[in-house]
Amino acid sequence: MTYDITIDGKHHRLELNRADGHWLCRLDGREVEVDAVVARPDVLSLRIGNQAYEVKCERVASDLHLWVGSERFAVEVRDPRSLRGRADAVDELGPRKLTAPMPGKVVRVLADQGSEVEAGAGVLVVEAMKMQNEIKSPKKGTIQKILVTEGAAVNAGDVLAIVE
Numbered sequence: 001m002t003y004d005i006t007i008d009g010k011h012h013r014l015e016l017n018r019a020d021g022h023w024l025c026r027l028d029g030r031e032v033e034v035d036a037v038v039a040r041p042d043v044l045s046l047r048i049g050n051q052a053y054e055v056k057c058e059r060v061a062s063d064l065h066l067w068v069g070s071e072r073f074a075v076e077v078r079d080p081r082s083l084r085g086r087a088d089a090v091d092e093l094g095p096r097k098l099t100a101p102m103p104g105k106v107v108r109v110l111a112d113q114g115s116e117v118e119a120g121a122g123v124l125v126v127e128a129m130k131m132q133n134e135i136k137s138p139k140k141g142t143i144q145k146i147l148v149t150e151g152a153a154v155n156a157g158d159v160l161a162i163v164e
Contacts, residue, residue: 001099001157004078007066017099018157095164096138100154104128111137111161113146123161126154137163 003014015026025034035047042057056067064075108125111117117137124135124146137143144164148154 001101006076007073009074016157018155023157095144095162096141097159098123098135098137098161098163100126100135100156100158100160101133102126102128102156104133104154106148106150106152106154106160107132109146109148109150110134111143111146113143115143117141117143117163123163124148126160135160139163 001016003016005012005014012028017024023034023036025032032048037045039045039054042059044055044057046053046055053068058065058067058072064077066073066075104126105128106124107127110122110124117123117140119137119140121137122134123137123143126133126135141163144162146161148158148160154160
């Protein structure tokens with residue numbers, strides 16, 4: 001999953017992928033292995049290399065702030081799944097992976113392998129915590145592969161389909 005984030009006015013691109021029980025993180029093109037555990041709601045315990053961090057999320061009205069130790073950062077996150085506020089369409093070239101945003105269960109496959117889809121068209125529906133989340137195509141293209149079936153349990157970051 002790729003996010004465009006702004007921390008205290010500085011823009012970054014964050015790519016997260018789960019592999020072998022670890023989160024692989026690429027921040028502005030630099031790869032870092034991160035261990036993350038949700039300690040309690042709105043608190044994340046991170047280990048990056050030999051350093052441990054406790055990150056607290058604070059939402060005030062429409063603003064989002066992260067506390068790392070005693071430092072507070074103003075944060076804006078743009079989620080590409082919404083396709084709103086997306087600044088660059090450079091990623092239109094090449095295959096794109098559709099990943100599960102959270103653990104859940106695939107309840108519907110909306111597009112067949114080999115079918116043409118438009119950007120923003122629904123491809124799969126994943127149910128998590130009794131809510132159904134439509135996983136949308138990030139670009140116009142052809143469904144190259146559907147890697148899950150209806151009823152399959154998925155983890156956050158699992159690749160569900162590939163659009164080419």
